Amino acid sequence: MRNLLRDSVEAIRSLRFVSLHGDGVFTLGSIGVEKAMKVMLGCNEVEASGSWPSKKTLKDDWGHDIQRLGQMLDTAVERGLARSTHTGYAKSLSNRISGSATLPLLFATFARYGKSGRFHHLDILATNEPGSDDPPSEYWERVVFHVRTTEPEFAEVPYGENQALDEYEARLHGRIADELEAWWFCVHRLGAMGCFGDLGKKIGWEIWEPGRGEPTSVKS
Known part of the structure; x- marks a missing residue:
C-alpha cells in the first residue's frame, strides 16, 4: 500500500502527457488511495465494533467510490480526534486535509477511474x-x-516557449503531487496518534515509507 502511494506521488510528479501517461497515474492513484482509505476505515471499525469489516461491506457497501470513502474517512478522523495522543497536532493535520480544495478534485478523478473509467475507451469495441x-x-x-x-x-502559462512550458507543467504537476503526499502523511500521522483506534496506531506507521520526511507542504 505504501509503495502504491509512493509511486502515485512520483507518477504525478513525472507526468508529461495525460493522453500517454494518465492511465499509470490513475491506476496507481485509485488503487493506492482506495486501499489506504479502506485499511484505516477498517481499523476504525475494529475500534468501534471489535471486528474487521466483512467482505460484503468492503466490496459492496464501501465499493470503489473514493469520494465517498474520503468523506467516511474525514468523519472517522473528526470523531477520533478526542482519543488521539496529541489532539492539537491531530486537529492541525485534520484541518490540512479538509482545507485542501485540490484533494476532492483529485479524488474525484481517481473515483471516476476506479469505478469505470479504466474501461472508458474499451466500450467502443462493443x-x-x-x-x-x-x-x-x-x-x-x-x-x-x-x-x-x-x-x-x-x-501565467508560458505558451510558445517550449522549455519554459515544460518547466511550468513540471511545477504544476509537482504541486498536485504535493497535495497527495500531504494527505498520505496526514493519514499516517493521524493513524499513529490513535485517531482510528489501537490497531490504527500500528497500521498508521506501516502506511508511511520508512525514512521519508515530513512533506514541506504539511510543514507550511
Missing part, C-alpha cells in the same frame, strides 16, 4: 462509442484548471 461518462482525463483537467486559477504562481 458499442462503437466510447463510455458515456466523462473520461478520467477530463476530471484530471479540472484538477489542473483549479490549480492554475487559484494559485497565483501558475496564473
Whole structure:
C-alpha cells in the first residue's frame, strides 16, 4: 500500500502527457488511495465494533467510490480526534486535509477511474462509442484548471516557449503531487496518534515509507 502511494506521488510528479501517461497515474492513484482509505476505515471499525469489516461491506457497501470513502474517512478522523495522543497536532493535520480544495478534485478523478473509467475507451469495441461518462482525463483537467486559477504562481502559462512550458507543467504537476503526499502523511500521522483506534496506531506507521520526511507542504 505504501509503495502504491509512493509511486502515485512520483507518477504525478513525472507526468508529461495525460493522453500517454494518465492511465499509470490513475491506476496507481485509485488503487493506492482506495486501499489506504479502506485499511484505516477498517481499523476504525475494529475500534468501534471489535471486528474487521466483512467482505460484503468492503466490496459492496464501501465499493470503489473514493469520494465517498474520503468523506467516511474525514468523519472517522473528526470523531477520533478526542482519543488521539496529541489532539492539537491531530486537529492541525485534520484541518490540512479538509482545507485542501485540490484533494476532492483529485479524488474525484481517481473515483471516476476506479469505478469505470479504466474501461472508458474499451466500450467502443462493443458499442462503437466510447463510455458515456466523462473520461478520467477530463476530471484530471479540472484538477489542473483549479490549480492554475487559484494559485497565483501558475496564473501565467508560458505558451510558445517550449522549455519554459515544460518547466511550468513540471511545477504544476509537482504541486498536485504535493497535495497527495500531504494527505498520505496526514493519514499516517493521524493513524499513529490513535485517531482510528489501537490497531490504527500500528497500521498508521506501516502506511508511511520508512525514512521519508515530513512533506514541506504539511510543514507550511
